[in-house]
Amino acid sequence: MLVVTKPGLQATLQGAPRLGYRHFGIPYSGAADALSLALANRLVGNSATMTALEITFGGFEADIAADCTVAVTGAIDRILISGQSAPAHTTLHLKAGDCIAISPVIRGCRTYLAVSTGFQAEEAFGSTSTYLPAQLGGLNGRALKAGDRLKSVGSPVWTETLETPKSHRPVFSNALALRACASAETDLLDEADRKCLFEETFFAGRQATRMGVALIGRTLSPNSDGQMKSAPVFPGTIQCPPSGTPVVLLCDAQTTGGYPRIAHIARCDQHLLGQIRPGDQIRLLERSPDDALRDYAEKRKLLDAWLMP
Amino acid sequence: MPARLIPTRIADDVFELQVRTPGEAQSLAAVLREVAPAEDVVAGLDRVAIRFHPSRAHQVERALRDVTAENKTTPGTAPPIEIGISYGGENGPDLTSVCEALNLSTDAFIASHTQRVHTVEMIGFTPGFSYISGLPEEFSVPRLASPRPRVPAGSVGVSTRFTGIYALHGPGGWPLIGKTDAKLFRANDKNPFLLTPGQRVKFRAL
Structure with missing residues (x-):
């Protein structure tokens, strides 16, 4: 139904997180930006976590082998359907013989392409999401290559045409403010370091993977002997290794770790982690856990x- | 009567309970998986984290009120599983520095590591990564100051008296002492994990 001709830097099939297996060391995975996935699915009549394409930095192209209804959200520069500009955040009715091209993006990092009824993908440990390190889910657990043929679960044609309301479209910039809570080992920071963490600007490191992003800035020195016992971590956890450069964990976050957990990105802003690109400015805004839950609600x-109308 | 545990909020949507031992953490996590309306319950070596949906904060907090720390795990009786390790060299690039820090010859280290019976305390980090206890107090080695971006699958590390086996290729922060051919994670097997908590292990030098 859709044949990948250019996968870009990394394109994978992603849907719901793989919940409930962290005690076997199996990370959540799923869309790095779960909100953009939900918005794309909404436009093609799917439920929020149906399997879609996650494209990294754009530069993706595919041939359409059969009529289908798709939508594109997340980081967008230009979308071309057979050479003609097409809108993001809008249901697109594609015909057999069309090709779709997602240009390289300059703001944000990940683009989502959903098809009506979702893409077929392998299920492993309760989810179809691709986890590359262990080759779970998706298409043979790997990133997509030119020539890969993707099929939809059911009929890929949907007759309605929707647009995400303007007020609900996330806007990505190269400067992010993320709400965050203190965590289990925040107290290992002295007053000056704590102030730095929650008030100064950091820059996203060069390796912005689905596992984590380094926060480059003034280095911190948690009062730790490097002998902490491995403890649970989650997407959103900010760990600080002895090098003093904190790392914020994303959807493919390991399940336990032994570096001090100095902060945690509030649930309400975790979807933004998937849109951080190397060099982006990042500031953490401290919230109490209860305030952060109110923000989420x-x-x-x-x-x-x-x-969910 | 075991003492009540006081939950700490380590994120807006995560509580954590501190316990004393990996066995207590495993037992408590198993209980909480039954009684707490959580999205996920994850044991660390001396704590258990409970991640919940934001709408469930109060129910989860209530469920945590009545739990206590008790080790209900039973010591493994099955004979130890043997895992072959090729120590040092390219396979264990940190063996020399670890031995220097411990003031031991590499031979003495390998002898000590292979003579003991170790115990799997926890699976975590990435699929199949096993935290295996059994090193004596004086073998306490810190983690690397910066994690390595790429650790090959099968690498064996030591840290804070634990031996850890990297089941998959990926980043890792433990000093590496060797490598094994044992496959700790096979996604498509009926039993995907070679090791489970409580299992005893003997290492053999290859």
Whole structure:
């Protein structure tokens, strides 16, 4: 139904997180930006976590082998359908013989392409999401290559045409402010380091993977002897190894780790982690856990009006 | 009567309980998986984290009120599983520095590592990565200051008296002492994990 001709830097099939297997060391995976995935799925009549394409830095092209209904969200520069500009955040009805091209992106990092009824993918440990390190889910657990043929689960044609309301379209910039809570080992930071963590600007490191992103800035010195016992970590955890450069963990986050957990990105802003690109400016805004949950409820309410009508 | 545990909030959507031993952590996590309306319950070596959906904060907090720390795991009785390790050299690039830090010859280190019976305490980090206890107190080695971006699958590391086996290729922060051919994770097997908590292990030098 869709044949990949250029996968770009890394394109994978991603859907729901692989919940409930962390005690076997199996990470969540799933869309790095779960909100953009949900928005794409909404436009093609799917539920929020159906399997879609996650494209990294754009530069993706595919031939359409059969009529299908798709939508593109997340980081966008230009979308071309057989050479003609097409809108993001809009249901697109493609015909057999069309080709779709997603240009390289300059803001944000990941683009989502959903098809009506979702893409077929292998299920492993309760999810179809691709986890590359262990080759789980997706298409043979690997990133997509030119020539890969993707099929939809059911009929890929949907007759409705929707647009994400303007007020619900995330805007990506090269400067992000992320709400964050203190975590289990924040107290290992002295007053000056703690102030730095929650008030100064960091830059995203060069290796922005689905596992984690380094926060480059003034280095921190948690009062730790490097002998901490390995403890649970999650997407959103900010660890600080002895090098003093904190690392924020993303959707493919390891399940346990032994570096001090100095902060945790609030649930309401975790979807933004998937859009951090190397060099982006990042500031953490400290919230109490209860305030952060209120922020989540507020954001959820706003989004659900569109996502779950 | 075991003491009640006081939950710490380590994120807006995560509670954590501190316990004393890996066995207590495993037992408590198993109980919490039954009683707490959580999205995920994950044991560390001396703590258990409970991640919950934001709408469930109060129910989870209530469920945590009545739990206590008790080790209900039973010591493994099955004979130890043998794991061959090729120590040092390219396979264990940190063996020399680890031995220097411990003031031991590499032979003495390998002898000590292979003579003991070790115990799998926890699976975590990445699929199949096993935390294996059994090194004596004086073998405490810190993690690397910066994790390595690429550790080959099968690499064996030591840290804080644990031996860890990297089941998959990926980043890692433990000093590496050797490598094994044993496959700790086979995604498509009925039993995907070679090791499980409680299992005893003997290492053999290849």
